Every structure is written in C-alpha cells, then in structure tokens.
Amino acid sequence: MLSNLMIPAVLFFGLGVLARLVKSDLKFPPDLAKALSIYLLMAIGLHGGVELAKADLGAAINAIIWALILGFAMPVLGYWLLIVTRRVSPLDAAAIAAHYGSVSAGTFLTAIAFLDTQGVVYETYPLIMLAVMESPAIIVGLLLAAQARQKVKLQAGGNGAAAMANGNGHGNGHGNGEDKIRLGALLHEAFTNGSVVILVGSMAIGAMSLPGSMDKLKPFIDEIFMGALCLFLFEMGMEAARRLGDFKRVGALLAGYGVVMPLIGGTIGVLIGHYALGFGVGGTTLVAVLAASASYIAVPPAMRLAVPEANPSLYLTLSLGITFPFNVVLGIPLYHWMASALAGTGP
Amino acid sequence: MLSNLMIPAVLFFGLGVLARLVKSDLKFPPDLAKALSIYLLMAIGLHGGVELAKADLGAAINAIIWALILGFAMPVLGYWLLIVTRRVSPLDAAAIAAHYGSVSAGTFLTAIAFLDTQGVVYETYPLIMLAVMESPAIIVGLLLAAQARQKVKLQAGGNGAAAMANGNGHGNGHGNGEDKIRLGALLHEAFTNGSVVILVGSMAIGAMSLPGSMDKLKPFIDEIFMGALCLFLFEMGMEAARRLGDFKRVGALLAGYGVVMPLIGGTIGVLIGHYALGFGVGGTTLVAVLAASASYIAVPPAMRLAVPEANPSLYLTLSLGITFPFNVVLGIPLYHWMASALAGTGP
Amino acid sequence: MLSNLMIPAVLFFGLGVLARLVKSDLKFPPDLAKALSIYLLMAIGLHGGVELAKADLGAAINAIIWALILGFAMPVLGYWLLIVTRRVSPLDAAAIAAHYGSVSAGTFLTAIAFLDTQGVVYETYPLIMLAVMESPAIIVGLLLAAQARQKVKLQAGGNGAAAMANGNGHGNGHGNGEDKIRLGALLHEAFTNGSVVILVGSMAIGAMSLPGSMDKLKPFIDEIFMGALCLFLFEMGMEAARRLGDFKRVGALLAGYGVVMPLIGGTIGVLIGHYALGFGVGGTTLVAVLAASASYIAVPPAMRLAVPEANPSLYLTLSLGITFPFNVVLGIPLYHWMASALAGTGP
C-alpha cells in the first residue's frame, strides 16, 4: 500500500505540499495550471472516446444512471451530515455539499496512474461517469441553497426583510422568481461548464474520428500525459498546502468532515462499482474515487455565482486542502484495497 | 469529402465553435494560444527546413516569385472588389484587403493534417510560400490606405482640413512626409513580423543544423504536433464563433465577401499550383489554401498601427469569423477536389 | 569547434538575439519562459535522480564539497576583482559577484546538448553540483553586502547617519540586528529557492520512484526536452539581446568583466573537474560550465530583496547580456577543448 507513495505523480504532489510548507518562493504561472488541466481533460477524454467507441451501450447507460444517482445523492447526504453536526450555516452547508457530489479529475487521474503502476486493468465506463458527475451536484447545491434561504428567511422573520430592504429595494431578490431565473442559469452553467465541454467533447471526438487520424494524436495523448499530470499535481500540492493552512479557521470537526466524506463516498462507490456495475477491481476503485473525491475546479466558481453568501474559504479548504490530499495519499490505495477485498470475497 | 470533418483537428475546431454557441464558460488562457502558435510555427518551420535543404533551388525561387505575385495581387483584387460593391469605406477596404493577401498558418496546418489523413503527399515549397506571403500584403495594404486617404482628403476638401486642425496642429500628419516615415516603419514591420521571424528562422535552423542534432528535436516537432494543432484549433474555434456573432454588424453582403474571396483565391491558387508551379495534387491544394486564406494573427496588429482609421471588428469578423471557418470546414476539401480534378485532366 | 554553432539549441539562441537586433515585434508570453524553465529543471532533475540512484556515495559527496567550495570562492574572487578595478560601488560589486558564484541552468543544459551532439559521455555528478551551487553564492553575496554597507557607513560618517534619519526614524535599519534578521531570511531564501526545490525535489523523486512508474515519465523527460530547450533559448536570446543594448551603460571595462569571469571560472572548473574530481572530458566540461556561468534567474530576485541598493541593470546586463551569450557561443566549446587538452596530457 505504501507503494502508492512511490509513484512520481504522488511524489510531485508531496513536493508541492513540501514547497509550500518550507515557504519556498516557488510559484507556477496561474495559466500553467489551467493549460495543464485543459490538456489532461482533453487527453483523458480522447483516450476514453476511442475505448468507448468499442463499448457496450447497455453497460454505458447503466454507468450513466449510477453516476447520476451518485451525483444527486452524495450532496444530499453531505448536506444532511453538515446540518446535523451544526458546524456551518445552511448556505455554507449547501455549497460544501455540492463539491462532494461532483468529482476531482486530478484525483481520478492519480488513481489511473496508481492502477497503471500496479498493473491493474480497469473498465472505461468510469470515464463517462466522470463526465456525467461534473454537473448534477451543482444543481443539487443550488436547490439546497434555495431551501436554506427559505429556512433562513423564516427564522429571521421581519428581521431579515429589513436587512434585505437595505439592498435598495432590489434586495428581495431571493423570491421564487429570482430563484427560477437562477435555476435556468445554473442548469445552463452545469451543462456547459468548461470541464464538461472539454471532457465530453474530446470523448465524442475520440469516438468519431477516423482511426488513422487518431494515430497522429497518440503520442500527444499518451506519452506526455504522465509528465503533465506530475506537473499538475506539483502545482496542486502547493495549492492544497496553501489551503491546509486555513485548517484552523475551519475547525477540527469540520476538517474531520473532509476525511469522513471521502470515506463514506469511497465505501458507497466500492459497493456500487462491485455490485451494481459489476466492475473488476480497477473499475470499482475508480467508481470509489468518483464518489469519494470533491470538485475544486468546476464547482467553486459555480458556487460563487449561485450561493454567493457561502464562504469560499470553507469549501476550498475542505475540498482542496483536506479531501484532495487525503484521497491522493491514503484514499486511493484504501479504495483499491477495499475493491480487492470485495473481489476476493464477492461473487 | 465529408471525411474532412472527421479529422480530430477539424472536430476540435468545431468543438470550440460549439462551446461558444452554447455559451460555455470555457476560456483558454490568452497566452496558451500564443504559446501554441509559436510552437506550431517553429515545428512547421524546422520540418520544412530539413526538407528544403534537399530542395531544388530553381523550383524554390519559382515558388517564391509566385508567392510574391499572389501576395501583391490578391489584396489589390480584394480592394477593388470591396470598392466596387461600396460596402465599406476606402480605408476599411484597404485594411480588409491586406488580410486576404496574407495567409493563415492555422488553415495551412489544418490542410496539412487533411492531406496527411488522406495519405496525399505534397511538395515542401508551399511552406516557403507561407513564409514569403506573410509580409507583402501588409505593404500593399498600407499603399492602398495611403491612396484611400488621398481620395478621402480630396472628397472632403476644406472640411477635412478643419477636422485635422482639430488635432492641435499636429493633425496634418497624413501628408507625404508622414506616409514615407510610416512606409519605412511598415516595411520594417512587414519583414520583422514575429511570425515571419519564427517561421523563416526555424526553416533556416532546420536547413543548417547538423543532421544528428536534429534527431533529438524530432519527437518535439513530430509527435506532439497534431495534439498542439488540435488545442490551437479548439481555441481558434471559440474565437471564430465569438466573431461570427458580429455577423449582423458586418451585413450579409460583406459577410458574403468572406466566402467569395476564398473561393476566388482558392481557384487562382489551384491554377497557379497546377500550371505555373507544376505541383501534384497535395502541393496544389496547399497553394490554393495560401491564396484562399486570410491572416488573422499577423495582419490585424499591423493594420491597427498603419490604418488606425479602419474598424478592426470588420476585418477580424471577416478573416477570423467567416473565412477561417469556411476554409477549415469546406474550403480545404473543395480545393483538394479542384486540384484532383485538374490533375486528372491536366498534363 | 564551429560545429557548436550548428546545434539547434544554440541556433535558436542566435535567432532570439537576431530577432531583437532587427527590432522584431516578436514577444513570448512571460509565463511561457517560466513554464519552460520549470519543465527543464524538472526533466533534468528526474533524469539525474535516476542516474544518481546508481551513483557512488563517496564520489557524490566529493562533488558536493567541491561545489560548495566553488560556490563560496567564486563570488569572493569576483567581488575582489570588482573592488580592485573600482568600476562599481561596493554594494553593486557584492550583488554582481553573487551572480557569478551561482550557476545558469540554461548554459548547463546547452552544454549537455553540445556534449550529446558531439557524442561525448559525461558523469552525472555535475548535476548535483548544479543543485548545490544555486544557493551558497546568495549567502556570500549577502555577507559581502553587509561588509560593504559597514564600509560605506564608515566612509560616510555622520553624513550617512543623516541620510538614514530621513527614513523617518526607521532608517537605521542596517545595524547588526537588522542584518541578522535578514541573514536568517536569506539563508531560508537560499535553500527554499524555487529552482532549488524543483531540481532537488525532482532528483529525489527520480531516485525514489519505482522503476516501472518512471517508464511512463520517460517520453516527457526525454523526447520533448530538446525542443523545450530550443524554445527556452530562443526566448533567452531575446532577453540577452535586450540587455546587450545596456552594454554602453555598463561601460567597456565592466563589460570585459563579463567575459573575464567566465574565462577564469572555466579554467578553475576544468582544473577541479579533471584533477580534484577525476572526471572525464564530458564531466570536466560541465564542471567548467558551472564555475563559468552566472545565474540570471534565481539570484536577481534574491539580490533585489537583499541588496536593494545595488543596480539590477548592472548585474542583469553582465550575467544575462554578456556572460550568458559568451558561454553559449564561445565558452562551452572552449571549455570542452580545454578539458580535452587536459585529458590528453593528464594522468
């Protein structure tokens, strides 16, 4: 299990964390991380598209359905957990929960690097699931936030109305009309999100392209992929460590949430991967990673827009500073171990 | 012919257009497009240089001469067409025409990807022509603008002089003295243009380098080329679609110009490629692409400087929003078909 | 020897210089150079790490010791030379000297490209020396500056104190207390410098990673390396030429220093490489390059912070505008020739 830590991708993540901990002046150009994530999504999408062209339609639809179930159920579960433990306001809870319903492509790719190194084969369907799961959680997050606002308003009574009036007569924007407009915008945002467009688009292109013409793309997709992933994780390690420092601000209990959620998600994912989808150890591990990981690229801007009242430093600290490192270092080998155990005892 | 649409490069262009049409929030870092275009010019230049080292001097000079003829004649033709149809002011006409005399490296590279996929071989001389044709149109554009200004001044009479005087006594800068200074600057600009420097420089380096030392560069030039082109066209698809929206501002007739000019240019190019240069189907197609494509990288900044009175949203909409997509999707296979037809009936 | 000039990497450097000399409008996005230098350090570090895992510990320690000796001695020598010739203020001298004690990774990589092209093998130890030598010179620079400030204060007497008082009562910050604080900060800066983190981190990762997992990184490290180096040197050629223009500002004698220092350093390096370290022609050449080259990436920001009184245009002109081109074009083949001569007559 320790061998996970000896993969270059994970080691570069650690180097990034270390660089920040020793307060190195190392800085990546902000656009480099963006360029790398565009490349990584494109490469994984093309790769998946080629495979999916050969895939079984029934199995693909099954995977999509379970991805939707996960994408809708995880944030509801996550929201409920937060409300029950009463650590954050309902609106913060809605925004945080949305992150856990969505996925982290960086974690997913690290898991693939892990499986490759271990020589474990895996199904391609989790890749469609990755694309599918980017969006639903954003919608659930918005619905939860609308409900939370309603609750806040009821609690606050005339009080809240006064505060709203402050907003120059426009403040009463949280009525149903407003929310409907926003839901439309959000649905649009959820499905035309940049990551979704690259991933789904590249998958379609990979599936549609003439085989000969894809050959020329192969080295771009395959050969520099691992290096680009290492660079990306290097940078993300620095970002994660920057957020780790906000740990104290978040509080121990909430920080614990950042570890408990992936454990719950990972367990659910392993069960779905194994029993519901019938995947092997590799595919099951990937489903677990999808359920366990929290978005930190697509969801934060969506929440800034849709739930501006929520505090970004809460959700970024949890998803990027706690859950992401946890999954990269401990979660992935753990889910793999769980998947193996299940496969050993399973049908 | 539809098979063109199944090339990943073209599909990524389409994905970019689509991303913008569905109003996705996808954005590439502006510097990524710049970095990709530097890389693409460098790679194509090195590649061409190696080939050209083995080329025939006479044929090369012949290609250069025809490139110059095209570069000078196309903008004159384009200007005349615009003036005749009276859709834009003479200065706008001069600036637009300059774009059509120059070339689009992105279109050229897409054509190469198209020919490669079809297994069509092509001569290397069009590459020198690409480098040669970057510049002359800029000069012609300036000369046409100078003439247009003269015309405007004559028409406006004392009126114009008053408007100039407004400019605090310095306004009478459009006299011959000024224009001469600007011509010098423009000639300089035309020949030291960034794209020209990379392309010609890389060609020279490719031709001069010791063969052994070029081997180490091969993977960089060859293997990631197609992927980088896909990324570049992805981004350019988004830019093209952004301009396409300005379609209404340009007007239908002028938009038609953006389709007619490449058709005229492509036809002329096919004839020159086949009869004057004696190229095969591949080379002839490439010459057609050179004549048919309009610059949208090198020429716009040059026109902003040299013909500031012209409206950039006109020439960018035409070259980037209309002619570029037309060529990538329909033009290239059409010119290829024309070249094939000619070759079938030719000598 | 001229064959050095026929390496693409060197030719691209020349193309960059030329582009600036003809005043081309070519500009690289600033972040591209940064991204390339991150990649180059990562690739060379990983490469070295894999090799070093197989290396001899005693030899490695010996190399480190000599790297430290060079790193501490070269700036002292450089400072003394500047003070003796009295061309610059003591603080400028301290800042300049620090650059010559450190190293230029760009020059080092060009030397490797040169050796590769010539088919000369080389030891891997110089790579550790590269990592080690990034830092000590910064510390020596700070110590020299502290001493210089003391000297200036003594010379200026009450005069200086008055000037300081100007600084609103905080101005007397150059006392020992301040310097101690700054020394701590500088030591930290020296060892957590971004370049050091990437280089040492990548070396460690290369050495620690499971062999199988490194295979996936190979193409990223090896195949696009030369191309990335060419792009980097292209950009650095432009930067060097921009500084070359400051030649007149620096004065002929000081400019001469930019050529004399690498000659002295190169000679010392060849002697150490051959006699003290017992390296072959390749390794000896690389040690010479380490001693002869001057930092222009890591040290300038450190000097801006630590010796703000010194003029950056002096040290950037010398290290980037004079010594860097000298080494790339003439120095490397010269040191190689010296190393060969010594090997021919040596033990």
Add this chain to the structure above:
Amino acid sequence: MVDLYPEKLISIITTSALEERLVRIFRERGTSGYTIVPARGAGSRGEQSGLDFDANILVKVILPADRLDPVLDDLKRLLGRGHHLTVFVSDVAVITPEKFTRPFDL
C-alpha cells in the same frame, strides 16, 4: 493647454465568476465600454490565488457623472445578494468627453 473634462471612474475588484454579470450591467446601463485586468489578492475570505477557480478581476469603467448612480445601484444589488465586490469611484479628467457617452455595442 489641453482641455480636460470631468468624468467618473468606477473600479471593481471581484471574482472572475462575476465577469459576465458585470458586463451585462455595463451594457444595460449604456457605458461606452469597460476594461478588465486579471488580479489576485486577499480579503475577508482569505487569499485569492489567481488560479482559474480562485481568480479575481479588476474592472474599470469610465462614465459621465450623471450615469454613475444606475451602475452603482446594480452593484449594490449584487452586494445585497451576498456577492463580494470591492467598489471604488474616482474623479478623473478626460480629453475626449464625447467618447464616453456612446454605448458600446456587443
């Protein structure tokens, strides 16, 4: 002496996620244009590193004093909904006042 005419400059620092929303306001309120610069920083909710998902923008709009209030009203409305915007207004002088009266068309 060059003639100078008074105008107002609104500067807004906020998350890049709000860019489209702001542009819509400028269009609706008929400003003659706007300018955007990428930024990072820190404020009441920690550091904003400038990475894609955590980037700021600095937005500048010049407009005649009599058109200031409608834009500020819209910005207040965004603030009222919980969005974080750092807004400040300065007095500036321009040489081409007519330029800032023509709405941009996009």
Add this chain to the structure above:
Amino acid sequence: MVDLYPEKLISIITTSALEERLVRIFRERGTSGYTIVPARGAGSRGEQSGLDFDANILVKVILPADRLDPVLDDLKRLLGRGHHLTVFVSDVAVITPEKFTRPFDL
C-alpha cells in the same frame, strides 16, 4: 442617489520580489485586503520586462484615511533601505465603508 464615503487608495508599483514584504505590512497595519496585478515597465534602472526574474507588480490597497500614515511609514522605511517603489495615493469614494475597517485574516 447612492451614498458614497471617502477612502484612500494606495497604489504601489515595485518588483515582485517585494510581494511578501508588502503583504506583511498590510497584515500588520490591519488593512481589509489588498489586490495585486502583474505589471512591467521602465524606470530609473532600465526596463523591467515582466519575465519571472524581472517582473513588477501593481498593488492596490483601499483604507480609511486615518490608517494611511502607518502604511506609508512602512513604505518609506523600505524606500530608505534602497528598495525601489513607486507609491501614489488617491482619493476614492466607496459604497461600503464598513468593509474597509475589518482587517483581513490570512
């Protein structure tokens, strides 16, 4: 009419190497935040190209007038040590004055 309240805006142009030093000043002096924009330029020591090792930053801090002097004092101290900073102060008006009294926590 939207109410506007006077504040001060400090703008600083300097080398990116000083960023941490400046942020420390802002934290110690209790500003409510700061904003940084990458820049290049030229001045008394030649051109600063914006390349990593030779980059400038443009820093903006809004703060109440009565908190101006401590920050300017610290900047003067940096100037006194030989650092190059282009510092300028402007009068601005804001719609949310209370925002600029709460120190950012980082």
Add this chain to the structure above:
Amino acid sequence: MVDLYPEKLISIITTSALEERLVRIFRERGTSGYTIVPARGAGSRGEQSGLDFDANILVKVILPADRLDPVLDDLKRLLGRGHHLTVFVSDVAVITPEKFTRPFDL
C-alpha cells in the same frame, strides 16, 4: 504625518500594438518611467479578447503637473490620426516627488 506631494497620473487604455509608440512619447517627454498591465475589454469597436492579435494594455505614467500637457498633446495627435485610446488623468499624491522629475533612460 507623512508628507504628500501632488502629481498627475495619466492612464491610457489602448491596443498593445501601440506600446512602442507610447514608450517613445514617454521617453521624448522625459517621464521618469511608465508601467504596463495587460488588459482586455470592449468599446466602440466590439470586444477585445486579450488574445495576442487583439489585446489591450493599460498604461500608467506619473508625472509633474507641468509636464502633463506635452504628453497629452502627443496622445491627442495619435487620436487625431484615428487611433483609439481611452485616456484619463487623475490627481495623485506621492511621498517621493523628486523621483518623478528624472527622465528614465532606455
């Protein structure tokens, strides 16, 4: 109290293609320097996306009030030739007035 001295700040928003032309003006008019920030935006001629061939710059120059007019004259001349520049002048206060009287040398 820290002493503050009045200066003028010229801000220019225009296409990056004009950068060299502007720098020449600043050199000829003896400003002590200039600062450039990459920008994008929209105006009378549509959107300027910030891509290489369609990028804006935001230029800042601080200078003594008595040197303002020559620079503005030159900018008006550019405007007169058809170039698009958004120019605005603000009053600023500085702590090192002598700095802005020494021409930069480049």
